[in-house]
Amino acid sequence: MTKHARLSALVAAAIAGVFAFWGGWARRWMSDDGLIVLRTVRNLLAGNGPVFNAGERVEANTSTLWQYLITAFGWLTGARLEDVAMWLALIFTVAAAAVATYATGRFWGKVGPVIPLGIVIYLALPPARDFATSGLEWGLSLLWIAVWWAALVAWASPLRRRAPQAGYFLAFWCGLSWLVRPELALYGGVTGILLLAYSPRKAAGILAAALPVPAAYQLFRMGYYGLLTPHTAVAKSASDSEWVRGFEYFWDFVGYYWLWLPVMAAAALVGWMLRGTGGRRLAIVLVVAGCSLVHVLYVLRVGGDFMHGRMWLLPLFALLLPAMAVPYTRIGAAIATAVVVWACVTVVRAHPIDWEAYQTGEKELGIVDEREFWTLAVGRELTDPPRYAEDFLGSKLMQNWQEAVSDGAEADAAQLNLAYVSADPEIYRWFYRDREERETDLSDLPMTAYLINLGMTSMNAPLSVRVLDTVGLATPIAARMPRDPDGRVGHDKQLDPAWQAADTDTYLDGLPQFISTLRAKQARAALRSPEISELLATSREPMSWDRFWANVRYSLTDGRTLQLSPDPGVYIDAETRRAIRRGEDPGLEGPRIAWPVEAGSGK
Structure with missing residues (x-):
């Protein structure tokens, strides 16, 4: 990677981080589901264990690591848990944007200087900025994906520039995937197969790096909760199929923003730039694209979600990884300019919700902009969303x-x-x-x-x-x-x-x-x-x-x-x-x- 290419990658990463912070800070808020996480944290800090209600061992949160990170920082700082969750989520989102962009700049380092592209597509989307906070684990999940990509890039580097322990760190990081969000095990598992395929003689070391932490927690989960998965998977029947609803959820996100246009342009540019590439570099791009598309199929199969765009954020971020920053060429600059125009229109246009129809009962709640829904539901102005548990008392x-x-x-x-x-x-x-x-x-x-609405009740009640x-x-x-x-x-x-x-x-x-x-x-x-x-x-x-x-x-x-x-x-x-x-x-x-x-x- 040349000096100019490294400098451009750092600049692109800084730009990505600044816009991620600005977008997340401007839209900071707390969701009812985020308060659900904090109830478990309160019980942990009170000595009642990782439970939602004292005396009942139920794992009510999907992300294991997220609840323990909030607990750790809440204990260390003594700050309000809502503030801890907001800052951690925002910092993780900013770090994810910067790490992913820099790693992609490093991936294209031999081609020349790079300019931001994929990260612009991602941050332009209102749900991406909404879920930069919200109290949920989306920032942590993005950071896991970003570091995973950075580790893949390091592993795919030429042998003379590759860190000796790159494969082992990547294996360890893949092992954490299941504890961040269960569906990220897809990314970690496929990557583990890739590592074993390229280095069969190091299989014992790879498995020793990847398995102990998730295996230990899995045994704990089975013995403590009596389940193989978080309880949320049982409640939402995650093994069922809801393809029709899944495609409705897909079009609610992709159709309104015309998202297919910038994504296809970015994919075409990456495909053109990869012509003639082989070996590990091509392998990691195929792994990223394959995992992302299978993730999309999973979301379609389970029927999506009731929160606009939320379940598409992770596979979209992963799909855009090879295009987070692209080499500066005439074609690249032209596509980047068009994407910036699209992004500006998307930011201004936002996502339309006919709230009057919901409030009058003319239309049932389906897929909603969760931030605006809760802001109006608790009687606040759209510019003043709920950020603390007591704000929900206005419901x-x-x-x-x-x-x-x-x-x-x-x-x-x-x-x-x-x-x-x-x-x-x-x-x-x-x-x-x-x-x-x-x-x-x-x-x-x-x-x-x-x-x-489990969050606003539980966080405005004693643990008793x-x-x-x-x-x-x-x-x-x-x-x-x-x-x-x-x-x-x-x-x-x-x-x-x-x-x-x-x-x-x-x-x-x-x-x-x-x-x-x-x-x-x-x-x-x-x-x-x-x-x-x-x-x-x-x-x-x-x-x-x-x-x-x-x-x-x-x-x-x-x-x-x-x-x-x-x-x-x-x-x-x-x-x-x-x-x-x-x-x-x-x-x-x-x-x-x-x-x-x-x-x-x-x-």
Whole structure:
């Protein structure tokens, strides 16, 4: 790499970093899903373990490393967790943009000076700037991809310029992929095969660098949580196919921005520049392109997401890696100029959302601009999005939340419930339900609240309050329910209110009329059935060596396949059904499904 080429790569990387910081800072915010991550962090800092609710071992976050990084920096700095998450995400995004651009400049070093291209395409997209913060792991994921690319470039360098340990570092980095986001294991796994194919004699060293960290955590996950994957994969049924929705999600992103134009231009330029190239240099470009396209197929298959553009950001960033910076030629300069024009139009044009249609009920929520959705949902101006947990108290669903939590705690209530009070003006109110008079193991369950929006409730409640969602991110029972084929992607499971009440110490004979007491008692009895009681034991029974190894076995059997029926009647026998019809509550007895909970308070 010549001196001029190295200097141009550094300049391109600096430009990429500056624009990544400017774009992310200008659009900084906190999402409800980001608050979900912070609830686990609060429990970690309070000594309750990597759980969403104290006493229930549920891995409610997709990225393992992200929650532990926030925990570490939160502990070191003592800063507000929202600020820690925002700064880490932004710094990682900036670093990813700079590292990826410089690595591509190094890749083209023999050709001559380089100019930014692919990074301009990426940063012009509104979702790319929105998810530079948000509290989610997108910045960390981008940084993993950027360093992966830089390590590939170093590994593909001529032998005289290649660091002796380049392959081992690349193997170690690939091993971390699964802990950043599960789908990044595709990139890490294919790269591992590439390393073994080129250096079969170093197989032992490559495997020793790649496997110990992810293997150790995988064993921990299986024994602690009773699952092979994060719980989010179970809740979202990530193994199912939703191709039609996936293509709708694809066109919602690619079609509006005319994204195919700059991407195809960049791909054509890279293809032309690679003519005559072979060996490792061509191999790493093929690996990057192949992994990115398979990642695209995966997102199409699972039906995409409900957040506009979010799931396309990682495969797009990866696909653009060889074009992040391109050699300065007449053709390259012409394409770069056209891309800059496209980028300016895209930034100004943004993404149109007909919010009035959503607010009036004329249109159901589907794929939305998540940042603007939450900004309007909590009653703020579009220029002032939510950034802290208390900002979400402006939501119509949170109007008396803090008061209800306080009153419920004072009354030692079993459950908090949300009620629709008025249509004009639209008013929702939280109220509490009393506990059963008879003391059972269910008496050990803390006061419980259910809401689909898990982040804003959990981060505005003490850790002693058990906060669950109706779609299964933190609720094993809901996660095992069948998907609603007409439901919103990512929110297409719904735990019936009868099941919700059953899995608490709520006095079932005092339920409101819209909840069937008969069905709730059937559900409570169903919780004691062998299938469901063992499911609950994997997360609730106090940890021991016996429980750990039982969970490992469960993760390989029912943990992979168990799906529940929404009808609790299928889990109980005729005698139990007759007892319920007589007004009894047989679900108060049977195999233990709840244990005492001691929750550290933390912040």
